[in-house]
Amino acid sequence: MTKYVRKCPACGGEVIEKEVTEVLSGGVNTAFVTVKVGVCLRCGERLYTPDTVRKFEEIEAKLQRQDTSGFKPLGKSFKVPTF
Numbered sequence: 001m002t003k004y005v006r007k008c009p010a011c012g013g014e015v016i017e018k019e020v021t022e023v024l025s026g027g028v029n030t031a032f033v034t035v036k037v038g039v040c041l042r043c044g045e046r047l048y049t050p051d052t053v054r055k056f057e058e059i060e061a062k063l064q065r066q067d068t069s070g071f072k073p074l075g076k077s078f079k080v081p082t083f
């Protein structure tokens with residue numbers, strides 16, 4: 001994949017493709033997604049392709065609708081009362 005820009009738009013550093021884990025949330029639900037993104041070697045800026053952004057939006061919409069078919073449950077998240 002060479003869809004990423006070669007230079008970081010933020011600092012001009014070199015951009016490489018890297019596999020990262022992103023946390024997406026929709027409503028009260030959260031999902032972890034491993035994706036290949038462009039990462040700036042200098043400032044760490046993550047650069048996404050339009051396809052990746054669209055996929056993220058789809059996942060977030062599904063989370064919002066509680067439609068988690070095809071997602072693997074990882075455990076529950078809890079909110080602890082304020083102390």
Ligand SMILES: [Zn+2]
Pocket residue numbers: 008009010011012013040041042043044045
């Ligand atoms: Zn940068």
